Amino acid sequence: MPLSVKSPLLKYALPCLALFAVAGASAEPPRLILQITVDALRGDLPQRHLHNMGKGGFRYLFDEGVHYSNAHYQHGNTETIVGHSSLATGTTPALHGMVGNVWFDKDAGRLIYNVEDDRYHLLSSNADVDRSTEIDPTQRVALADGRSPRALLTSTFSDELAYAYNGQSKIFAVSVKDRGAIPLAGQTGKAFWFSKPAGRFISSNYYYERYPQWVLDWHDANPLDAYSDNSWQLLRPAQDYLFGTNDDQPWETDFPGFGRTFPHPWGSIGDKYFTTLLTLSPAGDQLTLDFAKTLVENEQLGQDAIPDFLSVSFSSNDYVLHLFGPSSLEAEDVLLQLDRTLADLFSYIDETVGLKHTLIVLSADHGAPEAPPYLNTRGDQDAHYYDMEACMQQVEAGLAQGPFAKVEGLIGQFSHPYIYLDQKVMEQAKLDGAKVAETVAALAEQCNSVNAAITTADTRYSPARNRTVETRVWNNYNARRSGDVYVVLDSQVYVNDFDGLVVAATHGSPWNYDTFVPIFFAGRGIAQAQVDRPVTPYDIAPTLSALLGIKPPSGSIGNPLSELLQR
Numbered sequence: 001m002p003l004s005v006k007s008p009l010l011k012y013a014l015p016c017l018a019l020f021a022v023a024g025a026s027a028e029p030p031r032l033i034l035q036i037t038v039d040a041l042r043g044d045l046p047q048r049h050l051h052n053m054g055k056g057g058f059r060y061l062f063d064e065g066v067h068y069s070n071a072h073y074q075h076g077n078t079e080t081i082v083g084h085s086s087l088a089t090g091t092t093p094a095l096h097g098m099v100g101n102v103w104f105d106k107d108a109g110r111l112i113y114n115v116e117d118d119r120y121h122l123l124s125s126n127a128d129v130d131r132s133t134e135i136d137p138t139q140r141v142a143l144a145d146g147r148s149p150r151a152l153l154t155s156t157f158s159d160e161l162a163y164a165y166n167g168q169s170k171i172f173a174v175s176v177k178d179r180g181a182i183p184l185a186g187q188t189g190k191a192f193w194f195s196k197p198a199g200r201f202i203s204s205n206y207y208y209e210r211y212p213q214w215v216l217d218w219h220d221a222n223p224l225d226a227y228s229d230n231s232w233q234l235l236r237p238a239q240d241y242l243f244g245t246n247d248d249q250p251w252e253t254d255f256p257g258f259g260r261t262f263p264h265p266w267g268s269i270g271d272k273y274f275t276t277l278l279t280l281s282p283a284g285d286q287l288t289l290d291f292a293k294t295l296v297e298n299e300q301l302g303q304d305a306i307p308d309f310l311s312v313s314f315s316s317n318d319y320v321l322h323l324f325g326p327s328s329l330e331a332e333d334v335l336l337q338l339d340r341t342l343a344d345l346f347s348y349i350d351e352t353v354g355l356k357h358t359l360i361v362l363s364a365d366h367g368a369p370e371a372p373p374y375l376n377t378r379g380d381q382d383a384h385y386y387d388m389e390a391c392m393q394q395v396e397a398g399l400a401q402g403p404f405a406k407v408e409g410l411i412g413q414f415s416h417p418y419i420y421l422d423q424k425v426m427e428q429a430k431l432d433g434a435k436v437a438e439t440v441a442a443l444a445e446q447c448n449s450v451n452a453a454i455t456t457a458d459t460r461y462s463p464a465r466n467r468t469v470e471t472r473v474w475n476n477y478n479a480r481r482s483g484d485v486y487v488v489l490d491s492q493v494y495v496n497d498f499d500g501l502v503v504a505a506t507h508g509s510p511w512n513y514d515t516f517v518p519i520f521f522a523g524r525g526i527a528q529a530q531v532d533r534p535v536t537p538y539d540i541a542p543t544l545s546a547l548l549g550i551k552p553p554s555g556s557i558g559n560p561l562s563e564l565l566q567r
């Protein structure tokens with residue numbers, strides 16, 4: 001009988017191999033921990049497109065790594081900063097404090113952006129968010145140009161590594177998005193992200209007094225030139241794709257100059273939206289890869305016995321999802337191209353550090369919803385977009401007729417997913433906040449497509465009840481930052497108007513399509529396995545800690561994944 005992977009002989013042999021590998025690892029830790037995040041990579045997407053992928057990328061993770069196929073976040077607001085912070089800290093927003101990309105800061109009396117910090121400044125001039133061209137409305141909330149991890153309330157795995165090795169571990173995080181890099185670097189590492197106005201990777205003086213020379217050299221080599229007067233083209237012939245005949249779908253965003261069909265032109269360097277369009281395509285991931293490789297080389301990561309940490313978060317998949325939806329030719333191609341980017345990264349790490357010395361983990365910050373019109377093409381469903389402003393007007397109108405009719409301005413803010421009551425107005429009118437919140441929640445629940453409006457005082461929804469959606473809302477509650485009422489829209493209903501930019505799909509719900517992410521571990525001491533039991537991404541940080549034999553992050557609620565720790 002030929003010896004196959006499924007042979008019982010090998011089944012028994014594998015734990016022995018794992019025993020030696022892990023025993024070796026405890027004597028000598030990995031030289032590099034490489035934590036990869038793919039923004040908005042829903043748990044099923046790598047498998048869905050694997051047949052069109054090449055060698056060395058996702059296929060390496062499937063063939064040689066441990067794949068967790070049933071991983072879900074257990075918090076409600078599945079946004080980018082929330083997920084990245086959970087990956088970094090091993091806990092929910094209730095504890096790490098990053099409850100949303102934007103929240104109402106009670107001291108400042110205004111909405112704030114998650115990583116803004118007015119004590120610091122960017123190291124590059126003309127790199128601050130340009131409000132006239134920035135398409136991400138959450139970025140436009142920030143008043144300060146400075147960025148830092150100040151708002152993160154618990155320690156990260158990277159922090160724990162820094163403490164354990166007395167600051168000798170080199171710790172870096174890179175992403176196109178500031179909020180994709182900063183949480184993973186923690187309080188102790190260095191973060192770099194891409195400035196669209198400056199067309200370069202930047203940092204703030206929280207991290208550095210001045211840039212290392214290699215950062216300046218990377219920019220001076222004009223890496224963006226190759227994209228000028230060029231366009232995003234399909235990697236493979238159109239007929240190879242699941243969505244090969246669906247390039248032009250009417251719900252896709254027709255971004256000026258970029259269009260809804262291939263090829264998508266980037267325009268010329270210096271054009272108003274040139275750098276933005278790079279980030280909305282595989283080019284954003286390719287630039288991130290190039291910068292990360294330059295970092296590994298110049299900072300000499302993984303070259304000695306002290307373990308170093310590199311986080312790379314690839315953002316393009318998320319932007320493409322928003323514009324076109326995950327079931328689109330663009331989304332399919334961006335993943336196939338990311339697969340090549342990952343293969344390049346793994347091969348580079350193998351040459352410079354050695355995969356046998358590297359512990360790799362890959363996951364996502366949240367899943368991905370479908371564009372409602374796509375769902376409706378598969379049957380007469382009621383998936384639809386939703387205007388939350390209309391609901392808030394309905395709530396205001398309801399308040400004007402109820403027991404609080406004489407008090408004006410009770411609602412301070414709606415900032416997804418929270419309604420914040422105006423505390424000053426309530427104090428002046430001597431109102432009981434819990435009662436007002438209850439009334440507002442009851443009114444919001446009367447809005448069409450609102451599934452539930454849950455008040456912070458609502459003890460009906462205790463975690464002990466283990467009701468999936470309500471538990472996720474509860475896990476998102478942080479007393480300093482969360483609002484008074486959490487609004488949950490129905491499954492398959494999305495707000496898609498971001499201050500004028502109408503997009504195809506929006507994540508951020510507590511439903512399973514937004515909480516579902518893949519988790520892969522590969523590299524040093526890892527034997528191939530597929531694990532179907534339920535796990536959470538909060539398990540990743542404590543698993544890394546356990547594999548390194550260091551203490552878990554301060555607020556970690558996850559469990560070390562037993563499949564990786566078998567001895």
Ligand SMILES: [Zn+2]
Nearest residue numbers: 039040080365
């Ligand atoms: Zn994201």
